[in-house]
Amino acid sequence: MINRILDFIRPNKFSDTGQEVQELMKTIDKQRLPRHIAIIMDGNGRWAQKQGLPRAFGHRAGVESLRDIIKLCCELKIQILTVYAFSTENWKRPREEINVLMDLLVEYLKKEIQELCKNGVRINPIGRLGELPRPALDALSAAVKLSSDNNGLILNLALNYGGRTEIIDAIRAIATDVETGRLKAGQINNDTVAAHLYTAGQPDPDLLIRPSGDFRISNFLLWQLAYTEFWLTSTLWPDFRRIHLLRAMVDFQRRERRFGGLKDE
Numbered sequence: 001m002i003n004r005i006l007d008f009i010r011p012n013k014f015s016d017t018g019q020e021v022q023e024l025m026k027t028i029d030k031q032r033l034p035r036h037i038a039i040i041m042d043g044n045g046r047w048a049q050k051q052g053l054p055r056a057f058g059h060r061a062g063v064e065s066l067r068d069i070i071k072l073c074c075e076l077k078i079q080i081l082t083v084y085a086f087s088t089e090n091w092k093r094p095r096e097e098i099n100v101l102m103d104l105l106v107e108y109l110k111k112e113i114q115e116l117c118k119n120g121v122r123i124n125p126i127g128r129l130g131e132l133p134r135p136a137l138d139a140l141s142a143a144v145k146l147s148s149d150n151n152g153l154i155l156n157l158a159l160n161y162g163g164r165t166e167i168i169d170a171i172r173a174i175a176t177d178v179e180t181g182r183l184k185a186g187q188i189n190n191d192t193v194a195a196h197l198y199t200a201g202q203p204d205p206d207l208l209i210r211p212s213g214d215f216r217i218s219n220f221l222l223w224q225l226a227y228t229e230f231w232l233t234s235t236l237w238p239d240f241r242r243i244h245l246l247r248a249m250v251d252f253q254r255r256e257r258r259f260g261g262l263k264d265e
């Protein structure tokens with residue numbers, strides 16, 4: 001009887017998340033990890049609201065989640081992590097919230113850069129960066145410079161990023177190549193477009209994670225996600241920890257990726 005009551009109270013088989021993390025670490029096949037993981041860090045506002053706190057607290061708590069996820073990616077030697085930190089549409093938010101997000105970015109980069117470098121992380125901001133406020137730009141250039149020789153995890157920080165804007169920027173660059181005679185219109189193919197995106201040279205994400213229960217792509221990596229596996233959870237980003245990423249990876253490894261083809265016989 002007591003066990004049945006305990007089973008009901010426990011959210012899953014393991015009462016201790018530490019124990020589940022260990023089990024999942026043993027379960028995942030280290031040879032078949034996703035090379036590139038993308039995350040829409042959503043739910044900060046709702047998390048804060050649930051605790052009766054201003055939205056800024058949710059964003060601050062979201063930084064803790066990011067820290068834990070980066071650490072796990074480094075431990076597992078994941079090649080690329082792309083996180084959606086500020087979209088081209090986020091400028092519609094109240095000025096105070098935009099300021100909080102920009103200040104958090106500067107604080108994060110200044111406080112974490114040493115630890116990131118110690119773990120071999122290379123900071124790679126993507127988006128229309130020129131439109132960011134000066135202090136954010138300065139902190140980003142310093143972080144890029146300090147981490148440029150690192151050869152561990154590439155951390156794509158999507159800032160003032162929009163998938164459509166990225167495609168427009170690529171089209172403009174390709175059109176210039178055509179205008180100046182460097183390229184013929186008929187030669188444009190998948191590789192041409194990919195080579196003009198902010199993620200040029202990187203493999204497309206294998207796994208996209210969206211926390212907080214929404215089922216939207218929200219203008220994120222529109223070209224690159226063509227054959228990415230999605231993993232959605234109702235957990236809000238500030239509650240998202242390595243255990244969730246490990247669950248996502250185990251699930252990812254059970255999937256059959258056909259890229260529009262047929263199952264290998």
Ligand code: FPP
Nearest residue numbers: 041042043044045046062063085104105108
């Ligand atoms: C979406 O949640 C989240 C954002 C717009 C910002 C994400 C930023 C962080 C996690 C801060 C840390 C990032 C860096 C790089 C320091 P939301 O505010 O839309 O949440 P809601 O949908 O619940 O309102």
